[in-house]
Amino acid sequence: MSTQADTASVWSPSGGRSFAVTATDGTFANFALSTTGSAQLGFAMTNELATKIQVTYAAGGAAWRIRNSVSQVTKRVGFGYKVGATGAAPYSGDVQPIVFAQDDVMEVYTVAVP
Numbered sequence: 001m002s003t004q005a006d007t008a009s010v011w012s013p014s015g016g017r018s019f020a021v022t023a024t025d026g027t028f029a030n031f032a033l034s035t036t037g038s039a040q041l042g043f044a045m046t047n048e049l050a051t052k053i054q055v056t057y058a059a060g061g062a063a064w065r066i067r068n069s070v071s072q073v074t075k076r077v078g079f080g081y082k083v084g085a086t087g088a089a090p091y092s093g094d095v096q097p098i099v100f101a102q103d104d105v106m107e108v109y110t111v112a113v114p
Helices: none
Strands: 003-012 015-024 049-057 061-068 074-079 094-099 104-111
Touching: 003 104, 015 104, 049 061, 049 074, 049 104, 074 094
Parallel strands: none
Antiparallel strands: 003 015, 003 049, 049 094, 061 074, 061 104
């Protein structure tokens, strides 16, 4: 299995926060941690409303999900963007608004392309 560095940006009306993960390809057991304090999503942004989530990856492909670590309910899912990709950047990452609970985690699933 190979690994790759992924980053996530989560925006709320009051600002944003960055998360990072070194993801092992082929598994959802990759938890993104805040780049300021190494906290999981729920601890870093408890009770904050998010309207955009954007994950970038180095190579291959990536998907992400927001999951409650206690109830196991998946709250949001999406696909990552390759670093350097161009397109509708101002609108990329839009998600249905979500308020984070303390038990929420962001997991990233990556795949390598041979």
